Amino acid sequence: MKRAxxxxxxxxxxxxxxxxxxISLSRLFSYLLSFHFVLIIIAFSILxxxxxxxxxxxxxxxxxxxxxxxxxxPSVTMFLSFALLLSLSQLGVSSSTDxxxxxxxxxxxxxxxxxxIVYAHIFETDNRHLSTLxxxxxxxxxxxALTSVFLLNTFGLAQVVAIxxxxxxxxxxxxxxxxxxxxxxxxxxxxxxxIFLMGFAKDALNFDILVAKDPSKDLYRLMANPAFKSEKxxxxxSAFGQTDLVKFTYPDGTVSKSMFIDAxxxxxxxxxxxxxxxxxxxxxxxxxxxxxxALNFLSEKEKDSVLIIGPxxxxxxxxxxxxxxxxxxxAEVNPSFVxxxxxxxxxxxxxxxxxxxxxxxxxxxxxxxxxxxDAIILTIPVTKSSRGTDFYGLTENYLFTMEALADYLDGxxxxxxxxxxxxxxxxxxxxxxxxLELQDRMGVNQIEALKKVxxxxxxxxxxxxxxxxxxxxxxxxxxxxxxxxxGLDKEPFYFPYIRQESLDTIVQNVNYQWFMFDKLLYDIxxxxxxxxxxxxxxxxxxxxxxxxxxxxxxxxxGLPDAMTTPLWLGLFIIGWFIFNxxxxxxxxSFSESTSLYIRRKFRAWALVSFLLGFSYILVQGYLFQVLNxxxxxxxxxxSLLLFTFLLGNGLGSLVTGAFKKNLSRKLITxxxxxxxxxxxxxxxxxxxxxxxxxxxxxxLFLLLPSFFIGIPFPVLLKKASSLKEKKSIPYLLGISSVxxxxxxxxxxxxxxxxxxxxxxxxxxxxxxxxxxxxYRSKTLKIQNT
Numbered sequence: 001m002k003r004a005x006x007x008x009x010x011x012x013x014x015x016x017x018x019x020x021x022x023i024s025l026s027r028l029f030s031y032l033l034s035f036h037f038v039l040i041i042i043a044f045s046i047l048x049x050x051x052x053x054x055x056x057x058x059x060x061x062x063x064x065x066x067x068x069x070x071x072x073x074p075s076v077t078m079f080l081s082f083a084l085l086l087s088l089s090q091l092g093v094s095s096s097t098d099x100x101x102x103x104x105x106x107x108x109x110x111x112x113x114x115x116x117i118v119y120a121h122i123f124e125t126d127n128r129h130l131s132t133l134x135x136x137x138x139x140x141x142x143x144x145a146l147t148s149v150f151l152l153n154t155f156g157l158a159q160v161v162a163i164x165x166x167x168x169x170x171x172x173x174x175x176x177x178x179x180x181x182x183x184x185x186x187x188x189x190x191x192x193x194x195i196f197l198m199g200f201a202k203d204a205l206n207f208d209i210l211v212a213k214d215p216s217k218d219l220y221r222l223m224a225n226p227a228f229k230s231e232k233x234x235x236x237x238s239a240f241g242q243t244d245l246v247k248f249t250y251p252d253g254t255v256s257k258s259m260f261i262d263a264x265x266x267x268x269x270x271x272x273x274x275x276x277x278x279x280x281x282x283x284x285x286x287x288x289x290x291x292x293x294a295l296n297f298l299s300e301k302e303k304d305s306v307l308i309i310g311p312x313x314x315x316x317x318x319x320x321x322x323x324x325x326x327x328x329x330x331a332e333v334n335p336s337f338v339x340x341x342x343x344x345x346x347x348x349x350x351x352x353x354x355x356x357x358x359x360x361x362x363x364x365x366x367x368x369x370x371x372x373x374d375a376i377i378l379t380i381p382v383t384k385s386s387r388g389t390d391f392y393g394l395t396e397n398y399l400f401t402m403e404a405l406a407d408y409l410d411g412x413x414x415x416x417x418x419x420x421x422x423x424x425x426x427x428x429x430x431x432x433x434x435x436l437e438l439q440d441r442m443g444v445n446q447i448e449a450l451k452k453v454x455x456x457x458x459x460x461x462x463x464x465x466x467x468x469x470x471x472x473x474x475x476x477x478x479x480x481x482x483x484x485x486x487g488l489d490k491e492p493f494y495f496p497y498i499r500q501e502s503l504d505t506i507v508q509n510v511n512y513q514w515f516m517f518d519k520l521l522y523d524i525x526x527x528x529x530x531x532x533x534x535x536x537x538x539x540x541x542x543x544x545x546x547x548x549x550x551x552x553x554x555x556x557x558g559l560p561d562a563m564t565t566p567l568w569l570g571l572f573i574i575g576w577f578i579f580n581x582x583x584x585x586x587x588x589s590f591s592e593s594t595s596l597y598i599r600r601k602f603r604a605w606a607l608v609s610f611l612l613g614f615s616y617i618l619v620q621g622y623l624f625q626v627l628n629x630x631x632x633x634x635x636x637x638x639s640l641l642l643f644t645f646l647l648g649n650g651l652g653s654l655v656t657g658a659f660k661k662n663l664s665r666k667l668i669t670x671x672x673x674x675x676x677x678x679x680x681x682x683x684x685x686x687x688x689x690x691x692x693x694x695x696x697x698x699x700l701f702l703l704l705p706s707f708f709i710g711i712p713f714p715v716l717l718k719k720a721s722s723l724k725e726k727k728s729i730p731y732l733l734g735i736s737s738v739x740x741x742x743x744x745x746x747x748x749x750x751x752x753x754x755x756x757x758x759x760x761x762x763x764x765x766x767x768x769x770x771x772x773x774x775y776r777s778k779t780l781k782i783q784n785t
Contacts, residue, residue, distance in 0.1 A: 012140035017167035019144030048109035050737030052116020057730035073114040075168035120730035127721040131657035142646035219263035243336040267312035273347035309362030314348035366411035400552035446531040548755035570745035613739030615766030622760035648706025
């Protein structure tokens with residue numbers, strides 16, 4: 001029992017540290033590298049767990065002989081990995097170099113391999129307590145997921161990684177005390193001393209992590225520019241990422257400040273009180289705000305309230321303030337952003353009675369405040385930050401779906417309008433595709449729908465204005481003429497009610513055609529073309545975007561280029577498994593006395609293990625995606641969901657400790673229950689309760705399906721423990737781990753191509769195959785030889 005308690009403590013500490021380190025790595029790479037490389041590196045890193053588990057299965061005798069040294073490896077490799085990652089980023093090694101990405105992958109994978117080896121050893125040598133060990137593994141991971149948010153919001157990133165290393169060192173101390181050899185009495189106090197020294201050195205660990213020398217990072221390019229001086233005023237880490245406030249001093253003595261999220265998405269800080277003192281500067285600053293033109297055509301009764309989604313450094317707030325909006329609200333998803341602005345820019349974010357800034361996800365905030373706003377403003381709200389559920393999906397993707405647009409329209413008063421400032425023409429077209437498809441589903445034809453829209457552009461940032469009800473013709477005529485006067489008539493350009501003007505001439509034998517309005521939009525507005533020609537005629541992906549496949553910024557007809565490497569990794573894992581399965585797992589070093597029945601049994605169990613690991617990740621991804629939109633703070637709330645899901649899995653695993661007989665029957669029964677409960681959750685309970693669920697009840701709601709999802713795999717491990725043949729458990733653990741990596745990749749691939757609904761159906765198919773295989777393997781008689 002004492003040994004079991006020791007192993008339980010080690011597993012709990014090990015998995016808690018693993019999750020904290022994994023989340024910390026995702027934050028680090030989001031800051032150091034381009035966002036689309038985060039998926040690649042994290043996928044390879046988690047693959048390291050499976051590689052470590054399989055490595056132990058192959059070399060268990062050697063590892064067992066020097067076990068305590070291997071037990072020290074996770075903490076040592078985690079420290080070296082993190083230190084080298086920080087160092088290399090400052091030496092100019094980045095993801096954009098030919099060898100940079102492989103180096104980052106290698107360094108981030110090594111600690112997970114070491115953890116996988118320790119993990120597999122404990123499960124193999126203490127297989128009598130598999131259910132409890134697996135339960136504490138999941139509960140430890142749940143604890144790590146929940147505490148990582150608190151840690152990242154409270155401490156610097158290096159301090160959080162030091163805490164993860166401290167947990168691994170504490171696990172080493174537990175192992176040293178339990179072994180009681182001559183080295184343990186010396187090493188245990190030394191390791192404890194290291195932990196205490198790390199605690200005393202916490203202030204030294206709170207250092208500023210410099211942005212990588214990567215040209216794709218806005219902050220690096222600006223701070224490396226010799227034309228002006230730059231200085232970081234303050235930096236803050238949080239679960240959302242790194243937020244930097246930077247001051248720039250120009251040769252003429254003028255000064256500006258900008259905020260950056262993960263060294264990208266820079267936004268200039270605008271101080272309302274400073275502008276109020278200098279009307280010339282105020283006019284210059286406000287004239288640079290693209291949506292200011294459209295706001296000039298609002299009457300006083302249309303300026304009662306405005307919501308700004310992603311207020312940036314305050315230009316949106318300042319513009320609406322000086323234009324006379326009576327009440328201004330803003331929703332900013334990054335808490336560090338708001339905290340820094342309240343500290344360094346209080347006149348815009350804090351001091352004014354009619355300005356209120358909320359730390360909330362913009363769309364979620366609108367759902368809670370329907371029919372309230374005369375204007376909703378979204379000015380390029382791009383964070384380039386992962387939402388959490390799928391690595392590739394950006395936070396802002398969920399702001400630009402058809403369902404999101406429907407929520408915005410519901411949030412408007414009857415005379416209200418939405419003001420989108422976009423990056424370019426393709427974004428305008430894609431949002432229009434969303435709007436036209438949404439209107440068609442609401443029974444509004446394209447001719448009437450486009451009377452609610454106008455577009456103007458200065459060639460840099462086009463503005464798309466969508467009104468809840470049709471614009472008045474007189475207002476559009478005035479706005480159209482004024483747009484020409486100020487040069488805001490560049491493509492894309494469109495106003496309703498105005499007749500198209502064109503020019504068709506030949507100059508030096510070359511035919512020139514000019515159209516005042518975007519020809520395709522104008523032809524759709526008068527019914528000459530069907531509205532779906534907007535995306536069918538395009539060479540890039542401009543199709544409407546839904547919450548089921550929320551990838552607004554994917555303009556590829558198919559998978560985005562950033563998914564190529566992860567897809568190859570996923571295909572490699574699938575190919576590796578199929579090859580070994582077809583060859584009867586000859587790569588597994590069974591002993592010579594292993595019977596043919598056991599080999600056949602292992603082959604069947606390996607397939608079940610792969611399917612369970614694959615289906616587990618798919619169903620988790622779907623449930624998180626469905627519940628995602630109920631979260632007011634994506635980073636923190638996602639961790640709460642992950643905590644609840646893993647906790648439910650752990651409780652399910654604990655129940656399997658009472659299973660002694662008829663394990664094959666129980667595997668079949670509980671896998672059937674996984675399918676039934678998942679269907680009940682998705683198609684019955686969620687539709688009934690979704691609108692009424694708060695974040696707390698969503699977390700509790702997840703306990704139901706997650707409890708049953710946590711049962712089948714530990715039952716499989718208990719079946720494998722009945723074999724005299726060792727190594728089967730580490731192999732099954734490793735196979736399940738690598739299957740999970742493949743599933744996380746294919747979940748993104750399938751959701752991009754077909755939607756998350758297909759991800760869920762594929763998960764159910766996987767569980768269905770488990771039932772069939774479990775029934776067939778039940779007929780294989782095990783003979784111990």
